Amino acid sequence: MAATPPRHLSPRKKPRQARATLTLEAIFEATIQVLLAEGLHRLTTTRVAERAGVSVGTMYQYFPHKQALLYALNERYLDTVAERVEKACIEHHGASTAEMVEALVNAYWEAKTERADITRALYRSVVELDNEALIEAFSQRVDAATSAMLVSASDAVGGDRRLCNTTLLAVIFGTVRNVFERNLPAAVQADIRCQLVRMCVSYLAAARLSDG
Amino acid sequence: MAATPPRHLSPRKKPRQARATLTLEAIFEATIQVLLAEGLHRLTTTRVAERAGVSVGTMYQYFPHKQALLYALNERYLDTVAERVEKACIEHHGASTAEMVEALVNAYWEAKTERADITRALYRSVVELDNEALIEAFSQRVDAATSAMLVSASDAVGGDRRLCNTTLLAVIFGTVRNVFERNLPAAVQADIRCQLVRMCVSYLAAARLSDG
DNA sequence: GCAATATATGAAGGATTCTTCGCTTTGAGG
DNA sequence: CCTCAAAGCGAAGAATCCTTCATATATTGC
Known part of the structure; x- marks a missing residue:
């Protein structure tokens, strides 16, 4: 990584x-x-x-x-998350933008929530750990995977693709973390996840119209 | 708080x-x-x-x-952030949804970035601090402010307003934090901020169309 | 079976850290 | 000016914690 x-x-x-x-x-x-x-x-x-x-x-x-122990632990963890996201991305090459976004959100969300305890534990461990490089590597890896997926969309988005993609990831990563840390009831979490997909989809649609 | x-x-x-x-x-x-x-x-x-x-x-x-010291520090900080968001919300009662969203994002973003060092310091201090209640209180306070603002919109949104609002906040809070922790170049930060506004606006527009 | 490695052990040294408490200094009111 | 309460001080006790190293055990290749 x-x-x-x-x-x-x-x-x-x-x-x-x-x-x-x-x-x-x-x-x-x-x-x-x-x-x-x-x-x-x-x-x-x-x-x-x-x-x-x-x-x-x-x-x-x-x-x-x-x-070093904590560093290694995070490295392992981020690696599995990245793998799952990459897999989802590859599986949706050529699909519609909406399907892609949904797959992306789901993959990331599930990778994080499947073992929510671990996720939370690691969010904590990260403080005071010089892991900026780790996060950066992870981000770029995922960025590459989603970029490749999105350009292959049947209804490919116009405008500044790179910025679009970066924004998408910042929003998804951030939202998941926020929902996590607030430990909201499962039902609310599910609702927000669904809304997040809608938000991303409408964002991409809007980007296609205005800049495309 | x-x-x-x-x-x-x-x-x-x-x-x-x-x-x-x-x-x-x-x-x-x-x-x-x-x-x-x-x-x-x-x-x-x-x-x-x-x-x-x-x-x-x-x-x-x-x-x-x-x-207790860290707790008090966070309390103070969240209080000033909440105040600024509330102020922005009140000032935009009756405006259009788009203006509101922009004002909200700007208010929160600026409250966080104005003294980015402090924000970062506190993000760190929070670990191992039993501040869930603090965060929750903050969230609810902001939630109330933005809810009140949004229902007063000239082009009020339909659908599940509550969920809409919660999602909006989760996304905004989360994205800001994400951008922060990755310490992206200022230019990129500005770009993402702008995109975030667009994303929220198109989300609300879509919500209005489909559920309203 | 026998080196040569790879692993595992855990007591102890060295270094920090949190928190207390008896005592001193400062400020406010009369 | 005098007295009492508020504010401030900081050495020292008690509790952890990190890390090392000399020693012991297990595995592998031959």
């Missing part, structure tokens, strides 16, 4: 044996659980290790420090 | 003399500065006190603990 994870944040070594892979997995999972159950300020190397059923020393064999 | 700041987060006492007011102000300002210069994980009672030019003991005379 981020081609060059900043030196100081990159993992110490990769697992070479099977058990090491398991250990790593356990550590990641434990990190999420601690984050959820205790919050960021109680996310302690000791606590994570304990929950993962390993010793602290083991953790430090893979990560030079706590930050 | 939040009618009942949770007991454990409410300030210890209010200033009664002039110098105490100054001290409090200095503490708040110092908190922001430390947050900006050092980040959340280095936001220390000692550091804040030092920067404010007071002693740690003094801080604890007003706040029972660090969290």
